[in-house]
Amino acid sequence: MSTAPGRTLCRPLLLGALLAVLGGCAHQPSSSLAAADLLLTGGSVYDGSLAPPRIADVVISGERIVYVGEAARSHYRAERVIDVGGAIVAPGFIDPHTHPESFIRSDDAQARLNAPWLHQGVTTLFVGSDGSGTPEVEALRQWFQQQGVGTNLAALVGFGAVREQVLGDAAAAPSPAQLQQMQSLVAKAMCEGAFGLSAGLFYAPQSFASTDEVVAVAREAAIRGGLYDTHQRDESSYGLGLLGSTREVLEIGRRAAIPVHFSHIKALGMDVHGQAGEVIALIEQAQARGQRVSADQYPWLASGTRIGAALLPRWAVDGGRPALLAHLDDAASRQRIRDEMSLNLQRRGGAGAILMIGRGFEWTGKTLAEMAVAWNVDDVEAALRIIAGGGLRTGAEATARGGERIASFNMRQDDVNLFMQQPWVITGSDGSNGHPRQYASFPKKYADYVVRDRVITLGEFIHRSTGLSADLMGLRDRGYLREGLQADVVVFDPQRYAPRADYLDPAQLSVGVDYLLVNGQLAIDAGQMTGVAAGRMLRHQPPAGTCP
Numbered sequence: 001m002s003t004a005p006g007r008t009l010c011r012p013l014l015l016g017a018l019l020a021v022l023g024g025c026a027h028q029p030s031s032s033l034a035a036a037d038l039l040l041t042g043g044s045v046y047d048g049s050l051a052p053p054r055i056a057d058v059v060i061s062g063e064r065i066v067y068v069g070e071a072a073r074s075h076y077r078a079e080r081v082i083d084v085g086g087a088i089v090a091p092g093f094i095d096p097h098t099h100p101e102s103f104i105r106s107d108d109a110q111a112r113l114n115a116p117w118l119h120q121g122v123t124t125l126f127v128g129s130d131g132s133g134t135p136e137v138e139a140l141r142q143w144f145q146q147q148g149v150g151t152n153l154a155a156l157v158g159f160g161a162v163r164e165q166v167l168g169d170a171a172a173a174p175s176p177a178q179l180q181q182m183q184s185l186v187a188k189a190m191c192e193g194a195f196g197l198s199a200g201l202f203y204a205p206q207s208f209a210s211t212d213e214v215v216a217v218a219r220e221a222a223i224r225g226g227l228y229d230t231h232q233r234d235e236s237s238y239g240l241g242l243l244g245s246t247r248e249v250l251e252i253g254r255r256a257a258i259p260v261h262f263s264h265i266k267a268l269g270m271d272v273h274g275q276a277g278e279v280i281a282l283i284e285q286a287q288a289r290g291q292r293v294s295a296d297q298y299p300w301l302a303s304g305t306r307i308g309a310a311l312l313p314r315w316a317v318d319g320g321r322p323a324l325l326a327h328l329d330d331a332a333s334r335q336r337i338r339d340e341m342s343l344n345l346q347r348r349g350g351a352g353a354i355l356m357i358g359r360g361f362e363w364t365g366k367t368l369a370e371m372a373v374a375w376n377v378d379d380v381e382a383a384l385r386i387i388a389g390g391g392l393r394t395g396a397e398a399t400a401r402g403g404e405r406i407a408s409f410n411m412r413q414d415d416v417n418l419f420m421q422q423p424w425v426i427t428g429s430d431g432s433n434g435h436p437r438q439y440a441s442f443p444k445k446y447a448d449y450v451v452r453d454r455v456i457t458l459g460e461f462i463h464r465s466t467g468l469s470a471d472l473m474g475l476r477d478r479g480y481l482r483e484g485l486q487a488d489v490v491v492f493d494p495q496r497y498a499p500r501a502d503y504l505d506p507a508q509l510s511v512g513v514d515y516l517l518v519n520g521q522l523a524i525d526a527g528q529m530t531g532v533a534a535g536r537m538l539r540h541q542p543p544a545g546t547c548p
C-alpha cells in the first residue's frame with residue numbers, strides 16, 4: 001500500500017484512527033492531528049521497491065510506519081520531528097549472510113548492539129549461515145529476548161549443525177533412522193521460526209553429504225515454506241568445479257521443491273575466472289523453468305583466510321603443526337608440498353594476489369610477491385617462511401598473533417560486476433572477524449559500485465538491499481517503507497556514506513548513517529549510537545497444518 005500525494009487521509013491509520021475519525025477529515029483542526037512518535041521530513045525517500053525516489057515524509061508511531069507521503073505535518077503531531085532534507089531515507093538494510101557471533105553472543109551488552117552492522121544501516125541479519133545454525137531456534141530467541149540485541153535477527157537452521165548432532169564428524173552416510181532424525185531436527189527448527197535451511201557443502205563434514213541426503217533434509221524446510229541457502233560445494237576448481245556445483249544446487253532446489261539461494265556468489269580463482277556468465281545462464285534456465293533461484297554477493301575482490309589454509313595441501317597438515325614441520329624437514333615431502341603449494345598459488349592468482357594482513361609483522365601490508373623479493377627467495381619459499389613464523393621464535397606464536405592472515409584476491413572484477421547486475425542478486429556481507437566486509441560491505445558497494453563505477457544505480461542498490469531481500473528471504477513485514485510495516489529505517493547522507501574499514505584495518509566503523517530505526521526505536525541518532533537494543537529475533541510463519 002502506498003500513498004499518493006494529496007490523497008485524503010480519512011482512512012484509518014492504526015494509532016491515528018480514532019483521532020482521525022473524531023476530528024473529521026477535510027479540514028482537520030490542529031487538535032485533531034494524529035499523534036505519532038517521529039516524523040522524518042524532507043528526505044529523498046526510496047521505498048524499497050524500484051519506484052523512483054520522491055521527497056516525502058515518513059511518520060512512525062510505536063513500532064510501525066504509519067504514513068509515507070507529503071505534508072505529514074498537517075496530519076500528524078509527532079513527538080519529534082527530524083529534518084532529513086538532503087539525506088536518503090530507505091528501509092533498513094537486510095543482510096542475508098552473516099557471521100556476527102562475536103558481537104551478538106557477547107556477554108557485553110555494548111557489543112550485542114552489533115555496531116559494525118548498525119553503522120552500515122543494516123537492521124536485520126540472517127544468522128546461522130553456511131550450515132552453522134542451531135536447530136534450537138526457540139531457545140536462541142529466548143536468549144536474545146533476555147539479553148537484548150541491537151539488530152533484528154532471522155535464523156536459518158544449519159545442515160552442518162544438524163548433521164553433526166546426528167552423525168558427528170563422520171564421513172559416513174546416515175542410516176535411514178539417522179536421516180529421519182536429521183529431518184525431524186530441521187522440521188522442529190522450522191516450526192520454531194527458522195526461515196530456511198542453510199548449508200555449507202564446501203566444508204567438512206557437510207562435504208561428506210550426498211546430494212540425495214541434502215535433498216531429503218531440505219524437503220523438511222520446503223514443506224514449511226523455507227528456503228535453501230547454500231555456500232555451494234565448489235566455487236572454484238577444487239573438485240566438482242563451479243559449474244558442476246551450480247548444477248547441484250539447482251538440482252537440490254528442483255528435487256526438494258524449495259527456493260534456492262546462493263550465498264556469496266562468485267567465481268573463485270584463475271581456473272574459473274570469466275565463468276560468471278555461464279553460471280548466470282544456468283540459473284536463468286532454471287528460473288525460466290519456474291524454479292526460484294537467487295543469490296547474495298559481497299562487494300570485495302578478496303576473500304579472507306590464512307596463508308596455510310589457502311596454500312598447504314590437506315595431507316601435509318593432517319596431524320597438525322608438528323606433522324607439518326616434520327614433513328618440511330624431509331626433503332622428498334618438502335618438495336611434494338612445494339609442488340602442490342605452487343599449484344594452489346596459481347589457482348589463487350599468484351603471489352601478487354596474496355596480501356598479508358596480520359598486524360605488526362614485517363610482512364604486514366605487503367604482498368607475498370613483495371616478501372619473496374625482499375627475502376630473495378621464490379614465492380613458495382616465502383610462504384613457507386611465513387607459515388613457519390618468519391622472524392618470530394615459533395611459528396605457533398606467529399599463528400596466534402594472526403601472522404598468517406591474508407586477503408586473497410581471487411575474484412575478477414568483470415565477474416563481480418556481472419553478478420552484481422543481475423536482478424536476483426542481493427547485497428550480503430558474509431561479515432566475519434578480520435575481513436573489512438564485516439564493517440563495510442553496504443557502504444563499500446554504494447561508494448565503489450554505485451557512485452564510482454556506476455555498475456548499478458542507487459535505486460537498484462537500495463532495492464537489492466531491502467525490498468528484494470525481504471521478498472527473497474521471506475520477511476513479510478519489513479524491507480519497504482509502507483504504512484503498516486515495521487519501522488526499520490535508515491537515513492544516510494549520500495555525500496558521506498562510506499566505508500572506513502579496509503583489508504589492513506578491518507574493524508573500522510562505517511560513516512554516513514545519520515539515523516537508524518530498529519522496530520521504531522532510534523539505534524543511531526545524529527550519527528551516534530543511542531545504546532538502545534531494539535532488535536529481536538524474527539519468526540518465520542510456516543503454512544497452516546505443517547507444524548504440530
Ligand SMILES: [Zn+2]
Nearest residue numbers: 130231263264
Ligand atoms: Zn560461506
